Amino acid sequence: MSKIYKNGAFHEEDWIRVASEEPVPASGNVLVPLARYLAEAESLSGSDASIAVLVSPGDNVEDIVAHLDKLALVAVDFPKFSDGRGFSSARVLREEFGYKGDIRAVGFYILDQIPLLRRCGVSSFEIVKPEVLAALEKGEWPEVTRYLQPVGAVEEAPAGTRPWARLSLRSSTAEAAE
Amino acid sequence: MYRYDEFDQGFVTQRTEQFKDQVRRRLSGELSEEEFKPLRLMNGLYLQLHAYMLRVAIPYGTLNSRQMQKLAHIARTYDRGYGHFTTRQNIQFNWPSLADTPKILEELAEVEMHAIQTSGNCIRNVTADHFAGAAADEIADPRPYAEILRQWSSLHPEFSFLPRKFKIAITGAPHDRAAVQVHDIGLQLTRNEAGETGFVVFVGGGLGRTPMIGRKVRDFLPEEDLLAYSEAILRVYNLYGRRDNKYKARIKILVHETGLEELKADIEAEFAKIRYGVLRLPDEEVRRIEAYFAPPPLEVLPETDGAFEARKAADAAFAQFVAHNLNPHRVPGHVSVTISMKPIGGIPGDATDVQMDEIAAIAKAYGHDEIRISHEQNVILPHVKLADVPAIFDRLVAGGMAEGNSGLITDIIACPGMDYCALATARSIPVAQRISERFGGADRQAEIGELKIKISGCINACGHHHVGHIGILGLEKKGEEFYQITLGGSANENSSIGEIIGRGFSSEEVVDAIETLVDTYLGLRSSKEETFLDAYRRVGDDPFKEALYGTG
Ligand code: SF4
Numbered sequence: 001m002s003k004i005y006k007n008g009a010f011h012e013e014d015w016i017r018v019a020s021e022e023p024v025p026a027s028g029n030v031l032v033p034l035a036r037y038l039a040e041a042e043s044l045s046g047s048d049a050s051i052a053v054l055v056s057p058g059d060n061v062e063d064i065v066a067h068l069d070k071l072a073l074v075a076v077d078f079p080k081f082s083d084g085r086g087f088s089s090a091r092v093l094r095e096e097f098g099y100k101g102d103i104r105a106v107g108f109y110i111l112d113q114i115p116l117l118r119r120c121g122v123s124s125f126e127i128v129k130p131e132v133l134a135a136l137e138k139g140e141w142p143e144v145t146r147y148l149q150p151v152g153a154v155e156e157a158p159a160g161t162r163p164w165a166r167l168s169l170r171s172s173t174a175e176a177a178e
Numbered sequence: 179m180y181r182y183d184e185f186d187q188g189f190v191t192q193r194t195e196q197f198k199d200q201v202r203r204r205l206s207g208e209l210s211e212e213e214f215k216p217l218r219l220m221n222g223l224y225l226q227l228h229a230y231m232l233r234v235a236i237p238y239g240t241l242n243s244r245q246m247q248k249l250a251h252i253a254r255t256y257d258r259g260y261g262h263f264t265t266r267q268n269i270q271f272n273w274p275s276l277a278d279t280p281k282i283l284e285e286l287a288e289v290e291m292h293a294i295q296t297s298g299n300c301i302r303n304v305t306a307d308h309f310a311g312a313a314a315d316e317i318a319d320p321r322p323y324a325e326i327l328r329q330w331s332s333l334h335p336e337f338s339f340l341p342r343k344f345k346i347a348i349t350g351a352p353h354d355r356a357a358v359q360v361h362d363i364g365l366q367l368t369r370n371e372a373g374e375t376g377f378v379v380f381v382g383g384g385l386g387r388t389p390m391i392g393r394k395v396r397d398f399l400p401e402e403d404l405l406a407y408s409e410a411i412l413r414v415y416n417l418y419g420r421r422d423n424k425y426k427a428r429i430k431i432l433v434h435e436t437g438l439e440e441l442k443a444d445i446e447a448e449f450a451k452i453r454y455g456v457l458r459l460p461d462e463e464v465r466r467i468e469a470y471f472a473p474p475p476l477e478v479l480p481e482t483d484g485a486f487e488a489r490k491a492a493d494a495a496f497a498q499f500v501a502h503n504l505n506p507h508r509v510p511g512h513v514s515v516t517i518s519m520k521p522i523g524g525i526p527g528d529a530t531d532v533q534m535d536e537i538a539a540i541a542k543a544y545g546h547d548e549i550r551i552s553h554e555q556n557v558i559l560p561h562v563k564l565a566d567v568p569a570i571f572d573r574l575v576a577g578g579m580a581e582g583n584s585g586l587i588t589d590i591i592a593c594p595g596m597d598y599c600a601l602a603t604a605r606s607i608p609v610a611q612r613i614s615e616r617f618g619g620a621d622r623q624a625e626i627g628e629l630k631i632k633i634s635g636c637i638n639a640c641g642h643h644h645v646g647h648i649g650i651l652g653l654e655k656k657g658e659e660f661y662q663i664t665l666g667g668s669a670n671e672n673s674s675i676g677e678i679i680g681r682g683f684s685s686e687e688v689v690d691a692i693e694t695l696v697d698t699y700l701g702l703r704s705s706k707e708e709t710f711l712d713a714y715r716r717v718g719d720d721p722f723k724e725a726l727y728g729t730g
């Protein structure tokens with residue numbers, strides 16, 4: 001079971017990652033690499049398992065556009081935190097292709113990237129690093145809540161006359177509560 | 179200049195808090211050094227040979243006297259009494275302690291300054307023409323656009339973990355003083371036939387190990403599309419730029435390997451998707467930001483001034499200063515003054531706290547409180563009355579900043595090299611100092627005329643040696659430093675990459691070699707008006723090779 005963080009709460013969820021050659025289990029939650037999904041889309045959609053796609057750095061999310069309405073989850077992998085391709089993949093998926101399902105960050109991203117990922121359209125986080133879990137449990141969300149780039153993924157308040165400036169609604173509710 | 183509103187002030191204050199917390203987590207071990215590294219770099223904190231180095235952003239090189247005084251204060255309080263102006267119009271402090279950095283950032287935030295994105299694999303400080311808003315040849319002030327780009331690129335959620343660093347430069351004049359063609363994105367302000375403002379866009383310029391001149395991707399990008407188009411370029415780069423080899427990760431390699439036409443098509447396709455979205459710039463907003471950069475009210479004055487002329491006739495040092503360190507101003511009776519940070523035999527770009535305070539005081543007294551840092555590591559007072567130049571000169575003399583050598587052979591750009599930099603293969607500062615001493619005589623420099631020497635202490639080319647008229651690259655072989663010379667580089671509107679002239683020279687020989695090149699030029703130039711670069715472009719490298727190596 002992995003710990004998943006979503007909408008301010010934690011839960012456990014099981015996803016089996018299958019590699020390119022492994023057999024796909026007949027049931028359960030299965031995460032299939034993008035290339036394999038494309039190659040086997042038809043047989044996979046006949047399976048009783050719930051299928052989600054794993055987007056790795058270097059994958060082009062445009063390739064799965066036609067399948068998005070069948071996918072309840074797309075996972076964006078961060079094998080290395082310093083490889084920022086997943087930020088664009090998530091954002092393109094959410095904003096350009098209008099994907100409505102869950103976009104999950106998986107892999108070795110660091111705490112400071114979580115708020116950025118959220119703004120790029122990531123809606124849930126599989127947590128593998130204990131210090132990230134501990135920080136999120138303490139309610140940490142290390143970001144600057146005044147933004148200078150509008151994004152389409154998260155609702156934010158306009159700030160002043162600059163059309164690119166936004167305020168986090170997170171902070172205004174938090175500040176209002178104080 | 180731009181003034182922070184409450185939002186901007188809150189932004190830098192919060193950023194400082196965020197960084198403080200990152201330092202805390204590093205010290206407590208929650209963050210590994212590997213994880214902390216990109217975070218501290220994104221806030222300008224480098225680990226150098228002997229200590230941390232903090233690079234403070236001076237957006238497009240513009241600052242006021244209050245900010246300059248703060249930099250002086252930081253040099254005095256947290257460093258060893260000096261700072262170093264860089265080729266990205268920033269300032270670096272070479273000796274702060276890690277523990278002091280949050281405090282320094284707090285002090286900077288008090289005067290609307292920060293260290294955001296002065297290093298790391300993100301969009302760096304946007305640079306602009308240092309005579310912006312003053313130059314006689316300007317189409318429009320590039321700084322409002324630089325400011326808009328600065329804002330959009332600050333803590334960008336999508337582009338904070340790029341394959342490599344990303345540099346943007348913008349010029350508002352046809353004569354390019356911002357070296358836009360050697361940037362990842364270079365923007366040249368222009369007007370179309372309808373008289374509308376827009377940009378010529380270059381992509382994929384850069385120096386480093388594989389120097390390349392930027393390729394033109396747009397003849398005219400409308401003003402309102404500036405951010406959407408930039409975002410399209412960055413998205414394509416973030417997704418497709420190489421990440422397997424840090425030396426092949428800049429966008430110039432992507433341009434080169436993908437091919438210009440294909441990449442251009444990718445950028446245009448991405449642009450088409452987002453062009454009419456939230457990033458489109460409304461005219462009112464551009465005009466509102468432009469208003470921050472409105473020039474100070476300057477009275478139209480006579481083109482000449484009696485006392486100024488008299489002083490010029492009587493004082494050779496003043497005449498030399500006037501000949502080289504003044505730039506024509508758009509308002510008659512005014513000039514922009516270059517304060518040389520290249521004293522003969524000194525360290526290029528270094529300024530003491532006392533000098534910074536004095537520059538601030540002079541700017542207040544005579545320069546409408548405006549100061550610029552040039553990418554040539556000098557300081558500029560953009561708006562000065564011609565009649566005030568003698569008084570300014572006197573104060574500069576007293577402060578040891580009156581060298582009349584702007585654009586001359588002793589106005590050398592040098593990277594920190596082996597004296598500070600952990601990556602260096604050779605020293606660069608001492609070579610600059612020795613060249614400066616060799617050619618430092620006022621008559622000699624004036625006789626040689628415009629000549630840009632640029633020195634890097636390793637192949638990473640921070641000293642921009644590829645675009646020096648004479649470039650010097652410090653390398654190492656069997657434990658010995660040696661210096662490779664390139665000729666014919668340039669970073670203006672006719673950019674070119676210098677060519678290696680032949681085998682390198684030892685540290686002892688290199689200054690003699692430069693002298694041989696200079697003497698060769700003096701012997702073959704068609705007239706005093708033909709600069710070193712023009713002469714080189716006319717005759718090619720044969721005469722210089724012959725002089726250096728003889729023919730076999
Ligand atoms: S060129 Fe090399 S030595 Fe010079 S500052 Fe850059 S990395 Fe350091």
